[in-house]
Amino acid sequence: MQQEELFKQLVSHCKEYGFIYPSSEIYDGLGGVYDYGPMGVELKNNLREYWWKAMVQLHENIVGIDSAIFMHPKIWKASGHVDAFNDPLIDNKDSKKRYRADQLIEGEIDRLEAKIEKEVEKARKRFENFDEALFRSTNPRVLEWAKRAEEISQRLANALKANDMAALKALIDELEIADPESGSRNWTEVRQFNLMFSTQLSNIAGEEGKLYLRPETAQGIFVNFLNVLKTSRQKVPFGIAQTGKAFRNEIVARQFIFRMREFEQMEMQFFVRPGTEMEWYEYWKNRRMAWHRAVTPAAQLRFKDHDNLAHYANAAVDIQYEFPFGFKELEGIHSRTDFDLGSHQALSGRKLQYFDPELNEHYVPYVVETSVGLDRMFLAILSTGYTEETVPDAQGEDSTRVVLRIPPPLAPVKCAVLPLVRNKEELVGKAREIFDRLKFHFQCQYDEKDAIGRRYRRQDAVGTPYCITIDFQTLQDDTVTLRERDSMQQERIPVAQVVNIVREKTDMVRLLERL
Ligand code: ATP
Numbered sequence: 023m024q025q026e027e028l029f030k031q032l033v034s035h036c037k038e039y040g041f042i043y044p045s046s047e048i049y050d051g052l053g054g055v056y057d058y059g060p061m062g063v064e065l066k067n068n069l070r071e072y073w074w075k076a077m078v079q080l081h082e083n084i085v086g087i088d089s090a091i092f093m094h095p096k097i098w099k100a101s102g103h104v105d106a107f108n109d110p111l112i113d114n115k116d117s118k119k120r121y122r123a124d125q126l127i128e129g130e131i132d133r134l135e136a137k138i139e140k141e142v143e144k145a146r147k148r149f150e151n152f153d154e155a156l157f158r159s160t161n162p163r164v165l166e167w168a169k170r171a172e173e174i175s176q177r178l179a180n181a182l183k184a185n186d187m188a189a190l191k192a193l194i195d196e197l198e199i200a201d202p203e204s205g206s207r208n209w210t211e212v213r214q215f216n217l218m219f220s221t222q223l224s225n226i227a228g229e230e231g232k233l234y235l236r237p238e239t240a241q242g243i244f245v246n247f248l249n250v251l252k253t254s255r256q257k258v259p260f261g262i263a264q265t266g267k268a269f270r271n272e273i274v275a276r277q278f279i280f281r282m283r284e285f286e287q288m289e290m291q292f293f294v295r296p297g298t299e300m301e302w303y304e305y306w307k308n309r310r311m312a313w314h315r316a317v318t319p320a321a322q323l324r325f326k327d328h329d330n331l332a333h334y335a336n337a338a339v340d341i342q343y344e345f346p347f348g349f350k351e352l353e354g355i356h357s358r359t360d361f362d363l364g365s366h367q368a369l370s371g372r373k374l375q376y377f378d379p380e381l382n383e384h385y386v387p388y389v390v391e392t393s394v395g396l397d398r399m400f401l402a403i404l405s406t407g408y409t410e411e412t413v414p415d416a417q418g419e420d421s422t423r424v425v426l427r428i429p430p431p432l433a434p435v436k437c438a439v440l441p442l443v444r445n446k447e448e449l450v451g452k453a454r455e456i457f458d459r460l461k462f463h464f465q466c467q468y469d470e471k472d473a474i475g476r477r478y479r480r481q482d483a484v485g486t487p488y489c490i491t492i493d494f495q496t497l498q499d500d501t502v503t504l505r506e507r508d509s510m511q512q513e514r515i516p517v518a519q520v521v522n523i524v525r526e527k528t529d530m531v532r533l534l535e536r537l
Contacts, residue, residue: 029346032408033278035424039484041065041404042279054275054283061484062400064434064465066286068530069399070265072432073288075534076313077263084261084290085254089242091267097241098218098234100365102333107237108214110182110190111273117204122273123190123212126199127178132348134171138164179330187212217270219283235269240391242266243291244362247374258376258387259302261292265396277347279397286396293387295378296360302390303337303357309537310355310392314341316536317429318406324349334361341394343402352402353394360386403428407485413510416475426485427508430528435486436464437524440477442493444470453492456502456517463521464528482507488524 036042040059044051058066078086098104110123141164146152158164174197181189191212200207223231236242243262250262265288275281294302307325314323326349328338337357342349363386367374375384407428415421430436437460441453450470457468467486469477474491481489489505496502496517504523505512515523526532 025346028408029278029405031410032346032404035408035483036062036278036404041484054272054281056279056282056397061434065403065428065432065485066396066400068432068434069396069403070286070288072317072530072533073313073394073396073399074263074265075530076537077261077288077290080534080537081261083256083259084263084292085250085256086263087243087246087250088264088266089239089246091236091269092233093236093242093245095230095232095234096369097245097366098237100369101241101244101362102365103218103234103237104216106333107217109217109273110187110212111215112191112194112212113210114201114204114206115208115210116206117201119201119203120273121201123187123194124178124182125274127174127190127193127197129202130197130199131171131174131178134167134174138167138171141167175329182330185214187214215271215273217272219269219271236267237270238268238393239264239266239287239289240291240393241362243289244366244374244389247293247363248372251376258378259292259294259298261290263288263290265289277345279401280345280347280350282397287393288396288399289391289393291358292390292392293376294390295381296385296388299357299359299388299390300337303355306390306392307339307355310353310394311341312537314343314352316533317432318343318402322402322406323352326351332356334358343398343405345401346405352398353392356391356393358389358391360388362389363387403432423479423482425482425507428485429533430487431530431533433485433487433528434465435467435481435484436488436528437520438467438469438477438481438486438489440468440474440489440491441470442474442491448497449492449494452496456490456492456520460521460524463525478505478510487528490520 039061041062043057043059045055045057046052074086078084111120112123112126113120141161142154142157145157145161146154174193177189177193181193191209194209198207218237219235221233221235223233225231243264246262250256266286267284268287269284272281272283275283292302292306311323311325322344324342326340326342328340331338335356336359339355340351341353341355343352363374367386374386376387377384404426407426409425409427410422411425412420413423439453439457439460441449444450453468453470457466460466469480478489485507487507490502491505492502500517501514502517502520503512504515504520
C-alpha cells in the first residue's frame, strides 16, 4: 500500500477507535489542535511514563519538576523567543494559502533526494553485485542532483542564519517553486512571524501585563535551576526533567499530530561543567537513541546533524523517524552552552551559578538538552505498529485484520476478558469475577458483545496484547484460553496464572531493562 494511503487509513483508524479526535469537531474543528480519546490517553500516558522512568527513575542524577505554563514575560525576552522565535512565512496570492518559506525550499531538497533514491533503486535492480557507494559517487545524474541539493541547502542555511528574507524569496523564485495545492507561483514577499501565543493579565494593562503561553517547557527548568540545586542535593553534572504542554502559533499546522499548535514536550536539561559538554552531548545522543530503539525498528531511525545552529547552540542533532511522509524530526538534542542560564542571570540580576568543590570555583553550568515531542512519539509508535494483514478466520477463510503491533508495555489495554457467549449467566459471572481481579494489576477491558472473532479483531485494532476467553471448560477446571495478539496463538492456562503471564510481557520493566 502506498505510504500516503496508509497514512490516511491510520488517521481514520485513530478516530474510529478512540485514539485521536479533531478538536471542537461539532463546531467544524480548530486547525492544528487535537483531542485524545479513551485509547489515545492510555497510550499517551504510557509513553510519558516510559520516558519519565527512563530519565528520572533510572538516573540518580536526574530529578523532575512540573512548572507552570504561565511565566514572567521577561523569561521570553531572556530566552530570545520575543526577538528571535520567528518563522519565515509566505502567502500565495491566488490560493490565499500560507506556507513556511524554509519548508517550501526544503521540499525541493526532498524532491532531489527522492530522485536520487529512485535512481539508486533502479540501478540496484539492474546490476548484479551492485556497489551502491560506487554508484552514488560516480553516476553523473546522481552527482548532479546531490550537488544541486547541497547548494540549495547551503543557501537556505545562510539565508536563515542571516535572517535574510529577500534571499529566501529569491530562492523560491529561482527554483520556480509552485504552491503545492494550486500550482500558482504568484507569491507575496517573505515575512517574519512570531510563533508565541499571548494573552493578557486582567489586573495589569498594556505590555506589562502581556503573558505568553510557553512555546517550550525548557525555560521553566532554567528558571528553577537554583531552587532545584538548593533543595535536591544534586551536584553538577545533574539533570532536571519535565513534561508538559507547549504552544506554538505554527503557520502551517499539518500532517495530523506531527505539527500542532498545542502539543506536549518531554524535556531534560543536563547541567555540566563547561568544557565537558561535548562528552555529555555524545552520551545523551546514544542514550536517547537507545530509548527509541527499544520501541521502534532501528531502520526507521537516524541522526541528522543541524546545518543551521540555533542562536543558543554549539552542537545540535535531530533524531529523525521515518514517518509515512518521510524522515522527520522526532527529538532534538542540543548543546545549549551557558546561553540560557547566562541570559537569565543577566536579565534577572540573580547569580545562576554553581560552586564546584573540586575546582574550587563558581561557574554558570553548560547545558545539554534532550527534547522529544510526546505527540510525535505517539504518531511514530502508531505508524510503525499499524498493520493490515490477511489471516484465516474461524472457518479457515482468508480475512483482513488491522492490528496495532505496538510494544505490549505501551498498549492502552493489556488484557481483554471475553466470555465466549453472553447469554449464559455462569460464563458471564465467571468472566466478571476474573475481570474484577485482574483490574487491580493492569488496564483491562471486559467485552461480551458480538461473536468472539469480532471481539478479537476489535482488540487487535487497539493493540491489546492478550485476550482471555472464558468458556464452558473454565467452569469445570478453572482454565481459560489466552490469545496472543501478533501470533494469534492460543493456549490453555489456569486462571491463577493469568496475572503473572500478562504482567511478565506487558510490564514497563521489560522496556527499561533494555536501555
Ligand atoms: P520543527 O523543526 O519540526 O518545527 P523544532 O526544531 O522547532 O521542530 P524543537 O523546538 O526542537 O522543535 O522542539 C522539540 C520537540 O518538540 C521536537 O523534536 C518535536 O518532537 C516537538 N515539537 C516541536 N514543535 C511541535 C509541534 N508544532 N507539534 C508537535 N510537536 C512539536
